Amino acid sequence: MSEENKITISPQVQLVETAAQKSFLEQRVLMLSQLLHDKAEEVLALQRDVNERNEGNAELARRVEELTARLQAAEANAAEFERQLYLARNQTPSTAETETPEAI
Numbered sequence: 001m002s003e004e005n006k007i008t009i010s011p012q013v014q015l016v017e018t019a020a021q022k023s024f025l026e027q028r029v030l031m032l033s034q035l036l037h038d039k040a041e042e043v044l045a046l047q048r049d050v051n052e053r054n055e056g057n058a059e060l061a062r063r064v065e066e067l068t069a070r071l072q073a074a075e076a077n078a079a080e081f082e083r084q085l086y087l088a089r090n091q092t093p094s095t096a097e098t099e100t101p102e103a104i
Contacts, residue, residue: 009017
């Protein structure tokens with residue numbers, strides 16, 4: 001290439017170009033910073049939702065345990081009632097006359 005075809009960029013043009021690139025990059029950083037901030041807020045909101053659901057699940061688990069205990073107690077009471085009913089129906093007449101209802 002001859003000297004005539006070379007393009008020279010003056011230091012002022014280079015400075016303007018560098019300033020423009022810097023400005024673009026600063027705007028990009030600000031935009032990404034805001035996006036990161038927004039995503040962090042979304043994550044916090046989701047974490048709150050998860051915590052609330054976990055608390056709800058824990059409450060449901062406690063209620064299930066309570067209901068299970070009550071069901072087991074009811075089953076035990078029903079079994080005892082059936083046993084007493086069976087004994088009452090199958091006792092001999094002489095035993096029925098001597099025993100009181102409280103004993104059955």
